[in-house]
Amino acid sequence: PAPAEAGRAPGPPDGGWGWGVVFGAFVSIGFAYAFPKGLAIFFKEIQDFFGTSYSEIAWVSSIMLATTYGAGPISSILVNRYGSRPVVMFGGLLCGVGMISAAFCTSILQLYICVGFITGFGLALNLQPSVIIIGKYFLKRRPIANGLAMAGSPVMLCTLAPLNQFLFDNFGWRGSFLILGAILLNCCVAGALFRPIGAGTALVKTQVTEEGKDALKGKITEDGPMENKTEEEGEKDCFEKVNQYLDFSLFKHRGFLIYLIGNVLMFLGFFAPIVFLAPYAKHTGIDEYSAAFLLSILAIVDMVARPTTGIVANSKWVRPRIQYFFSFAIAFNGACHLLCPLASSYTGLVVYSSFFGLAFGMVCAMLFETLMDLVGAARFTSAVGLVTIAECCTILLGPPIGGILIDTFGDYKYMFIKCGAVMVLAGTFLFIMNYYNYRMLAKEEKERKKKEEDPKSVRTENEGKKNWNKDSIEDGPELEPLREKGEELKKEMNGT
Amino acid sequence: EKNISLASPAKIELTCKLDENSNLKNPQVTWKRGSETISHTSKTQNSWTIQLTISKSSEMGSYTCILKAEKEVSATFNLHVPKIDGREKPIIAYEGDIAVMVCKTEYNPWAWTWYMANGTELVPIDKILPMDKFKIKRPSISVNRLEILKLTREDCGVYWCEAAFELGGSKARFELRVLSIVAPLKPFIAIVAEVAIFVTTIVLYEVYSKRKAKGGEKEFDQIEQL
Numbered sequence: 001p002a003p004a005e006a007g008r009a010p011g012p013p014d015g016g017w018g019w020g021v022v023f024g025a026f027v028s029i030g031f032a033y034a035f036p037k038g039l040a041i042f043f044k045e046i047q048d049f050f051g052t053s054y055s056e057i058a059w060v061s062s063i064m065l066a067t068t069y070g071a072g073p074i075s076s077i078l079v080n081r082y083g084s085r086p087v088v089m090f091g092g093l094l095c096g097v098g099m100i101s102a103a104f105c106t107s108i109l110q111l112y113i114c115v116g117f118i119t120g121f122g123l124a125l126n127l128q129p130s131v132i133i134i135g136k137y138f139l140k141r142r143p144i145a146n147g148l149a150m151a152g153s154p155v156m157l158c159t160l161a162p163l164n165q166f167l168f169d170n171f172g173w174r175g176s177f178l179i180l181g182a183i184l185l186n187c188c189v190a191g192a193l194f195r196p197i198g199a200g201t202a203l204v205k206t207q208v209t210e211e212g213k214d215a216l217k218g219k220i221t222e223d224g225p226m227e228n229k230t231e232e233e234g235e236k237d238c239f240e241k242v243n244q245y246l247d248f249s250l251f252k253h254r255g256f257l258i259y260l261i262g263n264v265l266m267f268l269g270f271f272a273p274i275v276f277l278a279p280y281a282k283h284t285g286i287d288e289y290s291a292a293f294l295l296s297i298l299a300i301v302d303m304v305a306r307p308t309t310g311i312v313a314n315s316k317w318v319r320p321r322i323q324y325f326f327s328f329a330i331a332f333n334g335a336c337h338l339l340c341p342l343a344s345s346y347t348g349l350v351v352y353s354s355f356f357g358l359a360f361g362m363v364c365a366m367l368f369e370t371l372m373d374l375v376g377a378a379r380f381t382s383a384v385g386l387v388t389i390a391e392c393c394t395i396l397l398g399p400p401i402g403g404i405l406i407d408t409f410g411d412y413k414y415m416f417i418k419c420g421a422v423m424v425l426a427g428t429f430l431f432i433m434n435y436y437n438y439r440m441l442a443k444e445e446k447e448r449k450k451k452e453e454d455p456k457s458v459r460t461e462n463e464g465k466k467n468w469n470k471d472s473i474e475d476g477p478e479l480e481p482l483r484e485k486g487e488e489l490k491k492e493m494n495g496t
Numbered sequence: 497e498k499n500i501s502l503a504s505p506a507k508i509e510l511t512c513k514l515d516e517n518s519n520l521k522n523p524q525v526t527w528k529r530g531s532e533t534i535s536h537t538s539k540t541q542n543s544w545t546i547q548l549t550i551s552k553s554s555e556m557g558s559y560t561c562i563l564k565a566e567k568e569v570s571a572t573f574n575l576h577v578p579k580i581d582g583r584e585k586p587i588i589a590y591e592g593d594i595a596v597m598v599c600k601t602e603y604n605p606w607a608w609t610w611y612m613a614n615g616t617e618l619v620p621i622d623k624i625l626p627m628d629k630f631k632i633k634r635p636s637i638s639v640n641r642l643e644i645l646k647l648t649r650e651d652c653g654v655y656w657c658e659a660a661f662e663l664g665g666s667k668a669r670f671e672l673r674v675l676s677i678v679a680p681l682k683p684f685i686a687i688v689a690e691v692a693i694f695v696t697t698i699v700l701y702e703v704y705s706k707r708k709a710k711g712g713e714k715e716f717d718q719i720e721q722l
Contacts (some may be wrong), residue, residue, distance in 0.1 A: 048598045172588030175680030182687035189691055192698040277581060 015389035024193030032127035038160035067120030069392035076385025084129035091125025094189030099181030148309015212391030247382035255374030266426035269419030272402035305361025323434035331427030333359035337420030341413035501688030512561035523565035605659035680715035
């Protein structure tokens, strides 16, 4: 049987329109992560214009970042209710409106609102749904899809940085904000690509769109048990209605808790080195352009590392143990930072930047993939919202703590040591806890198999890593009958 | 070569030191300013120093120490008034809006003056009427701000900021360009149009493929009936 026919099975398409969705997610995620960083070019001019201090301007960036991460749960609730597409399109509109109104601001406070809150919220409505919809469209090739989509961030950053400079030189900050507002409307285009898909009728529609007719009625009965299962999950908890929008029962989920603690810890040391890389380079006597070039090296290596990590994570050796790979990437990142103070020359810093870019890309590519892997596509929507709001605090704290360390000791190396230590700790924690988690899951799977006789039950990724491993390579037994039926119908069609 | 900024009169010591590993042995050392020779105040085995009292701007300039032996080596000290930071790239502002030019320095000048360039002539801003068009603020001793209100196209041009130090003045250049609101609107509308076209195309494609599928479904029902 040809592998292409696996797309007809009751599960994510893993291709076809999915690649269009990946492109949309690429654009959306790219804007969400790269846009706040790209704005830094305008800050000096705005600072002069309004006569404020540097820290007052820096608040714009912080508010934007805080809103993008803090509005995660709201984004999740909206996606749970309305689906990804309307949320992303509304987010794109919001971003556009935010930046366009920012072009007409007359005070720094108005900038906080327009650029910080409104655009930040719009970006939050872009980020979450993009990540969620990849989980709905891909299963077998999900790590690759995630890696490709997350590659949007460095690519957009490399595009936005010179573009922003060009806009600024030709139109000043007001004109640039106006044009950037229009550019952010492209998120609506990305949203338009997010064709709804899911259990029940939506899935039926896409199958019908893609190929001929196969087991249409058969599919509806297959999806039946799956729908019942999601209803079941909702009824298990007392706060049924709240859980329908935001699944708080996730806090009882072992894998989710492990991920949450590990990631919150990791983000304390994640972003600070990037923020301080250029100042550190200038501090060691390197000129401004070479220092900026270090960041470019980082971005280019990052760009390549993300899809590559996706491909590696998708291979049959790594995928079942993807949590270990993720822990390794975090620890590797930490090791880079710990070794950075040893690099004193420019070549040393170039080497550090390359390795940092590689490690950074590896972690980012798998950031959401591992969460999906632990929690499953159905609950991922709520999971990602809860995780981002928890990360929000540490993300905001990381660079300022690094700054305090630098100011207190007058030396950058303590900041690098702190970041490295935190990340190595986070990586080790995740490694150990996931080893424990895998063992518990295997035990639970054995117990469940003893109770259940029916091997054809629909599974989520949460259960039975070993069995699921087989499925992902050889297409488990449940898919066989459907494929045969499909072939029969195809012959019929060709006959006429 | 070394640059030294002097804001107010001071006593300065300039020293030329010969590296121990150098090949020059017992060189003859002369301190010069232009063509004028200055006698050195003190000397050790491999360093030669002169002491200067700078109290006028005419006493500033380049001072060179020349060491003559088998080869001739020299080092120059440039004494000058502190440079002030302006803006190399043009400042872009819009009609009806405010233009802001900020002049900064690390030293403390005792006066700031702003000029507008009219051809080759420099016209001080405070002589220009109406008075409510320009606002000059001094947020601190070393920073000065010029705000030009109610901008029009005629305000385009070059502006100079001058900081007066005891030992002379120092200038910084600003170029102002005033654009009309239409300028950024053109790319803006172009991008919005592009977004609208893409979204419409995608939606239409989706509707079209659904209709094609529905049409196929009718075919399928007919086959079943057969």
